[in-house]
Amino acid sequence: xxxKISEAELVVMEALWEAAPQTANDVADRVxxxxxxxxxxxxxxxxxxxxxxxxAADQDGRRFLYRPMVARDDYVAGEGxxxxxxxxxxxISPLVAQLAQQDQLTADDxxxxxxxxxxxxx
Amino acid sequence: xxxKISEAELVVMEALWEAAPQTANDVADRVxxxxxxxxxxxxxxxxxxxxxxxxAADQDGRRFLYRPMVARDDYVAGEGxxxxxxxxxxxISPLVAQLAQQDQLTADDxxxxxxxxxxxxx
DNA sequence: GGCTATTGACTACATCTGTAATCAATGCGA
DNA sequence: TCGCATTGATTACAGATGTAGTCAATAGCC
Numbered sequence: 160x161x162x163k164i165s166e167a168e169l170v171v172m173e174a175l176w177e178a179a180p181q182t183a184n185d186v187a188d189r190v191x192x193x194x195x196x197x198x199x200x201x202x203x204x205x206x207x208x209x210x211x212x213x214x215a216a217d218q219d220g221r222r223f224l225y226r227p228m229v230a231r232d233d234y235v236a237g238e239g240x241x242x243x244x245x246x247x248x249x250x251i252s253p254l255v256a257q258l259a260q261q262d263q264l265t266a267d268d269x270x271x272x273x274x275x276x277x278x279x280x281x
Numbered sequence: 282x283x284x285k286i287s288e289a290e291l292v293v294m295e296a297l298w299e300a301a302p303q304t305a306n307d308v309a310d311r312v313x314x315x316x317x318x319x320x321x322x323x324x325x326x327x328x329x330x331x332x333x334x335x336x337a338a339d340q341d342g343r344r345f346l347y348r349p350m351v352a353r354d355d356y357v358a359g360e361g362x363x364x365x366x367x368x369x370x371x372x373i374s375p376l377v378a379q380l381a382q383q384d385q386l387t388a389d390d391x392x393x394x395x396x397x398x399x400x401x402x403x
Numbered sequence: 404g405g406c407t408a409t410t411g412a413c414t415a416c417a418t419c420t421g422t423a424a425t426c427a428a429t430g431c432g433a
Numbered sequence: 434t435c436g437c438a439t440t441g442a443t444t445a446c447a448g449a450t451g452t453a454g455t456c457a458a459t460a461g462c463c
Contacts (some may be wrong), residue, residue, distance in 0.1 A: 168450090183410075197453060236382075240385065254357075263364070288420085289421060305440075342430085343439075386456080
């Protein structure tokens with residue numbers, strides 16, 4: 160239901176998912192690792208995320224404490240599903256096959272996949 | 282290396298990946314199943330894809346025959362990898378786990394995943 | 404109690420995207 | 434040969450996005 164999160168907005172979301180609630184300054188600091196943005200830029204992105212009801216803010220003195228309203232897991236599941244639909248017609252195996260072919264699957268990945276499959280068969 | 286393909290452009294690409302080469306009219310007809318676009322809109326998208334060097338065109342009389350310059354598999358692998366990186370830190374298993382949890386894995390999917398894993402272990 | 408620093412709100416502006424109308428060339432039928 | 438239909442090129446324009454400057458309120462300091 161909630162609106163689309165743009166690339167730049169997602170960076171802010173990641174910061175908020177790491178820890179919440181945070182002030183605009185906290186978020187800017189955290190985001191600085193990834194992007195060289197001014198504080199104002201971060202605040203604009205926070206505003207837009209507020210307008211989209213993806214985050215909320217509680218007043219704390221004269222500042223605001225921002226917090227995500229959507230869980231990262233939910234967002235990620237939605238996006239993952241959408242991509243799998245768009246690119247693979249809803250089938251996950253071609254993506255796994257692609258990654259396998261590019262040797263992008265670690266032994267850990269393979270073990271985990273096997274565990275998941277085992278769980279499904281029970 | 283090639284530039285980003287937007288949502289609308291991707292619809293055109295799908296049409297071109299289905300069959301190539303095609304005239305602008307062919308593409309528009311094929312795309313009509315998905316989107317209710319005017320012929321002009323499709324032509325604009327074709328132009329933009331040309332500008333981005335994602336497709337090429339060969340003159341055929343007074344028309345052009347358009348064809349993709351990137352293979353669907355390559356594009357899809359790139360996008361899939363990018364998403365898995367962005368959302369899951371490069372690990373595929375969380376995505377599979379998500380899909381499994383949402384009962385989005387069919388018996389066929391599971392069988393294919395098992396086959397892929399079996400292939401990897403040999 | 405006025406000055407300054409902090410902080411959110413508002414405004415700005417270039418680019419990209421979605422969607423299309425209009426223009427211009429050109430080939431074909433009458 | 435002349436007008437019409439086809440087709441690509443150019444232009445348009447609103448909304449989203451990336452990036453940030455400026456304004457206004459306010460709270461603490463001297």
